[in-house]
Amino acid sequence: MDTSFYDSNLFTYGLLPGLIFFSRVLDVSFGTIRIVMVSKGHKVWAPVLGFFEVLIWLLAISRIFQNLDNWTCYIAYAAGFASGNYVGLLIEEKLAVGIVKVQIITRKSARQLIQNLTDAGYGITHHEAQGSSETVSIIYSIINRKQIKKVQDIVTKTNPLAFYSVEDVKSVNKGIFPGKTVWRKGK
Template identity: 60%
Template sequence: MEILSTDFFEGNLFSYLILPLLIFFARISDVTIGTLRIVMVSKGQKLIAPLLGFFEVIIWLITMSKIIQNIDNWVAYVAYGAGFATGNYIGLIIEEKLAVGIVQLQIITRQNAQNLIAKLKAGGYGITHHEAQGANEKVAVIYTIIKRNEVNRVLEIMRTYNPNAFYSIEEVKSISRAASGYFKPNLRWRKGK
């Protein structure tokens, strides 16, 4: 029985199919975790980022040890590269779905912004707005701080009331509780708790 298992691990099926598949999936895992770790570091998540980093490095070390043990196996190299590329793609998709964090949305419109402002306020979004001078005419500038997972909702409101408005989105690392009396995602702040 032991001879069969040793033969299996030294055979072509294992070396050129099973091992590369294991390397491929390990690379997907560690690169996906690495992508999420970088996002958590940029968001200041001091507990989650190191934990993700621990698992990322452990998986990477195991994968690299298998590459070194099979240094003459070109299929393992291809699997390693393909796993890296796929892991980046999957990590970005997961990060997009998680929509972690807070963003500042800036809307600039030449059209009258009163309906848009009223609709954003009615939706519970705190806004700041002012008139400004654009390149050729006066414009309205609207700012709001929202959770990243609410961006599509706010953009739908904008497209409904000012479809030609220009907008930009910036990541926000932190906000001041004192200045966030109308910050919708955390209603406890609104109630003064």
């Protein structure tokens, strides 16, 4: 077999660092998504992603050790790590796995906002509370992460001055989710 291509500057300083870069992007992206799957309790996806993450990492690091005198491989490795974090977060954002709790606090009447959320199919819990200087309405809803934008749109159109926060939720036991069967009927 002709090894002259593998000894060329094109391979050593171009293709090899490029392969290392893309390997790191892939394995770090898998790692980012794996961590999210672990935190969400996905017991099947986390180990599968972990297997491929480590396999790809081993392939990349073995090339680094075979080319310790090639500084471009180090730069590609580090750049691939940084880019992999970014790509992994973008993928995780698009997947929007899991559920979240939305808490909305409004100073004006919450009646229309409650009606709009309910009409859109969201289950809500509501109560009045005392804020620092006045009575406020607090609305809670548990939603799928993919629905955050829709809920935000309803809130900002109904009450643009409302304060809201979004928190991750690991699991729920009954509730109402748009497009799904009502879980809460019965005891």
